Amino acid sequence: MKTLRAIVAALALLLITAAASQAQQLKVTANIPFDFVVGDHVYPAGQYQISPVFHDDIVLQISNPNQTVSAAVLSDNCMRATASRNTELVFRRSGDSYFLYQVWTQGNQYGREFSGSHAEKVLAKNHPHVQTVIVAANLSR
16 A cells, blocks of 8 residues: 555656646747857847757757757756846857857746857956846747
8 A cells, every 4th residue: 555655646746747847848039139159159140039959958949930040059057046037048248249148037046057168268268357148038838
């Protein structure tokens, strides 16, 4: 009987986790007014959608509406002390170059973060005053 209860409890937990994971599967869209870099790939200014490739949100797809620009990028978890007030993309600006750094969704304390590229690290040495630029985004399911 204890084994049956343990199996039922494990299945219930699995279903709850799957439902929560599915609920977090949101697409973020934004009109980015400048060229930007994620990893070692340069994206031209324009409308973009960022969405998870798999249920774990580790790999994010960055694409424009007509799919002429599209790439899958690894991301890491990041966290704020309080839930994000807005859905937004956070960029780091070094000189005239913009690097996508974080993605936040409204109402969530957890976001996604991208590792700095080699180019970003080189520019940061030459431009010690890195600025943060925030671009408003929208959520869609």
